[in-house]
Amino acid sequence: MEMEKLRIRQQVLLDHLRPMHSDEESKHLVASACAAGDSAAYQRAGDFGDDIVIVAAYRTPICKAKRGGFKDTYPDDLLAAVLKGLLEKTGINPGEVGDIVVGTVLAPGSQRASQCRMASFYAGFPETVPVKTVNRQCSSSLQAVADVAAAIKAGFYDIGIGAGLETMTIDSMAWAGPVNPRVETHKQAQDCLLPMGITSENVAERYGVTRHDQDQAAVESHRHAAAAVAAGKFKDEIIPVETKIVDPKTGEEKHVTISADDGIRPDTNLSILAKLKPAFKEAGTTTAGNSSQVSDGAAAVLLMKRAVAIQKGLPILGIFRSFAVAGIDPAVMGIGPSVAIPAAVKAAGLQTRDIDLFEINEAFASQYVYCVRKLELDPEKVNVNGGAMAFGHPLGATGARCVATLLHEMKRRGKDSRFGVISMCIGTGMGAAAVFERGSLE
Numbered sequence: 001m002e003m004e005k006l007r008i009r010q011q012v013l014l015d016h017l018r019p020m021h022s023d024e025e026s027k028h029l030v031a032s033a034c035a036a037g038d039s040a041a042y043q044r045a046g047d048f049g050d051d052i053v054i055v056a057a058y059r060t061p062i063c064k065a066k067r068g069g070f071k072d073t074y075p076d077d078l079l080a081a082v083l084k085g086l087l088e089k090t091g092i093n094p095g096e097v098g099d100i101v102v103g104t105v106l107a108p109g110s111q112r113a114s115q116c117r118m119a120s121f122y123a124g125f126p127e128t129v130p131v132k133t134v135n136r137q138c139s140s141s142l143q144a145v146a147d148v149a150a151a152i153k154a155g156f157y158d159i160g161i162g163a164g165l166e167t168m169t170i171d172s173m174a175w176a177g178p179v180n181p182r183v184e185t186h187k188q189a190q191d192c193l194l195p196m197g198i199t200s201e202n203v204a205e206r207y208g209v210t211r212h213d214q215d216q217a218a219v220e221s222h223r224h225a226a227a228a229v230a231a232g233k234f235k236d237e238i239i240p241v242e243t244k245i246v247d248p249k250t251g252e253e254k255h256v257t258i259s260a261d262d263g264i265r266p267d268t269n270l271s272i273l274a275k276l277k278p279a280f281k282e283a284g285t286t287t288a289g290n291s292s293q294v295s296d297g298a299a300a301v302l303l304m305k306r307a308v309a310i311q312k313g314l315p316i317l318g319i320f321r322s323f324a325v326a327g328i329d330p331a332v333m334g335i336g337p338s339v340a341i342p343a344a345v346k347a348a349g350l351q352t353r354d355i356d357l358f359e360i361n362e363a364f365a366s367q368y369v370y371c372v373r374k375l376e377l378d379p380e381k382v383n384v385n386g387g388a389m390a391f392g393h394p395l396g397a398t399g400a401r402c403v404a405t406l407l408h409e410m411k412r413r414g415k416d417s418r419f420g421v422i423s424m425c426i427g428t429g430m431g432a433a434a435v436f437e438r439g440s441l442e
Contacts, residue, residue, distance in 0.1 A: 049310075050153070051319050052153055052320040053306045053316045054303055054316070054403065054439070055302050055314040055316060056314075057317060057318075057403045058082055058300055059300075059401045059405075060081060060298045061240075061259060061261050062261045062295050062296070063262045063295060064392065065293075066169045068296065069245065069256070069262050070243065071246075072245055073167070075107065075112070075167040077241075078241065079115070079116060079165045079298045080119040080120075081123075081242075082241075083100070083123035083163065085300075086300045086302055087124055092314075095125075095126050095128060096158075097160060098130075098157020098159055100116070101160065102132070103136070103399060104134075104165045105140055106166065106396070107170070109133065109135070112133055113131070113133045116133055135396070136430075137395065138398060139399055139424050139431075140164060140396045141164025141165075141397055141399035142422060142424065143399065145303065145320070145399065146162070148161065149320040158308050159303070159304040160302075160304070161300055161301065161302055163298065164300075164398065164399055164400040165298045165396050166397050167394075168295055168296055179193065188330055192429070196363070197280030197281070197291070198281065201366070203334045203367050209370055210285065211274075211290075212270075214286070214366055215270055215274060215290050217365040217369050218389045219269060219270060219273065221383065221386045222264060222268040225385060226386070228386060229261070234261065236411075236412075237405060240259035242255070243256060244256065261391040261392070263390065263392045264386070264391050265390070273289040286364055286366060290366075290389065291364050291389065292362055292364065293389070294392070294393075295393055295394040297394035297401065299397045299401040316439035316440065317408075318407040318410065319437040319439060321437050322434065322435045324340050324432070328429045328430065328431060329429055330428050332429075334363060334364055334366060334371075336423075336425035336430050337361075337367075337375075337423035337431045337433060338370065338374040338375055341433045344421065347435070348435040352377070355421050356418055356420060357382075357410060357420040358377060358381055358421045359387075359405060359422045360383060360422075360424070361393065362388040362390075367425055368387070368389075384409065407439075410436075417438060419437055419438070
């Protein structure tokens with residue numbers, strides 16, 4: 001029975017990965033009954049030219065909104081810094097990029113679209129390279145990466161960039177304009193307007209996630225992030241940003257280079273967090289300490305076909321395997337990853353136990369804890385370098401930031417990490433997830 005299940009899983013995966021070309025090419029895909037220690041029961045040759053691969057993934061530091069290192073940095077300058085860094089690190093000809101897709105959430109759409117186009121010029125892209133923005137709330141830049149992967153797969157272009165940008169210092173989460181009174185006639189429509197913190201309280205109450213559970217998750221997030229900083233892990237993914245900081249009292253400008261996240265608190269502990277009052281509901285359990293930080297940041301991911309990467313001699317950091325978005329009850333929007341992750345994993349022809357590392361956005365500890373429990377994930381595989389409770393959640397940039405963090409960690413682990421998943425909840429009741437494979441199987 002087990003061997004039959006294994007055979008079926010192999011065939012699903014073979015069908016999923018087989019290039020849409022000649023039968024001759026398909027001969028290079030070979031099934032093998034290897035153990036899940038290398039993550040899945042299949043082997044791959046290295047010459048699948050139609051694979052959509054990631055050759056570079058970088059981010060800026062993530063800084064505290066309104067009081068951190070980017071409080072006086074313009075959004076277009078922040079995005080320009082990571083786009084320029086990506087070009088310099090890879091040496092790619094900017095004129096060969098078919099599209100730049102930027103995930104972004106809070107800024108007015110047409111204004112942010114113009115800022116992103118401006119950023120591309122600052123970074124050195126010619127006028128021939130188009131730019132667009134996409135908004136799927138907190139999954140926006142993961143959506144941008146998925147959109148670029150799909151466009152390359154469809155043959156629209158061979159090279160693209162999926163990026164993300166958010167400056168929560170400048171752009172608030174306030175609703176603009178009147179609310180349609182019709183919303184009163186539909187409960188789920190009403191719940192789309194719930195403050196995110198209230199949805200966190202709903203998750204905690206509905207699924208029994210205690211204040212202690214949430215505070216403990218926050219402590220672990222800061223502990224892992226501090227350890228990653230001490231080990232120099234984020235240096236592989238961070239593009240330092242030259243900018244300015246203005247003294248609010250004197251107006252004096254100081255030119256600085258920001259090269260590290262500034263929200264991590266290595267000394268965070270349960271006793272400190274226990275003193276914090278509920279932030280959204282009297283007698284609630286969600287606090288500023290067990291929620292994601294409001295932040296500024298940007299990130300960018302360079303994708304192309306494997307054949308193009310090989311032709312250009314570029315290293316393959318990862319392979320884009322699948323993507324899924326799922327809708328859920330808006331009142332408990334935070335549980336989205338618990339539905340999206342199984343969908344994305346199934347689409348990749350895998351099972352959850354085949355995944356070696358997970359990056360699950362810590363919008364709130366309540367939903368993060370619930371999702372890990374619901375999926376029965378090994379905590380040692382989840383957010384191993386900390387998460388949004390420690391270094392922040394610049395909404396539109398988080399997905400691409402997670403890609404950078406995940407793929408660089410998978411590269412460091414080598415054969416011990418073949419498949420990784422990125423996932424996050426989405427305001428109004430959704431979850432998104434994507435599966436990536438480590439670029440080198442050596």
